[in-house]
Amino acid sequence: MKTLEQTCDICLKPLENEWGNNAWPVIPDGKCCNTCNGDVVWVRMAQTMSKFSTQDVDNMIEEVLFRERIYK
Numbered sequence: 001m002k003t004l005e006q007t008c009d010i011c012l013k014p015l016e017n018e019w020g021n022n023a024w025p026v027i028p029d030g031k032c033c034n035t036c037n038g039d040v041v042w043v044r045m046a047q048t049m050s051k052f053s054t055q056d057v058d059n060m061i062e063e064v065l066f067r068e069r070i071y072k
Helices: 034-048 054-070
Strands: none
Touching: 034 054
């Protein structure tokens, strides 16, 4: 039985393993590759810091999605 290859919900490249990484908050209920996981962790950390507003975090998410899909 052949399984479908899963892709990263951020950069759309194949996942390194069958589980992937949790892509929240960049993609709610999504999975991401190990490379994009670094950006996801960065956004999560920004959410916990009081010096970043909700708008700042939203802008970070937009930047991650744009950069990963356009430049890779």
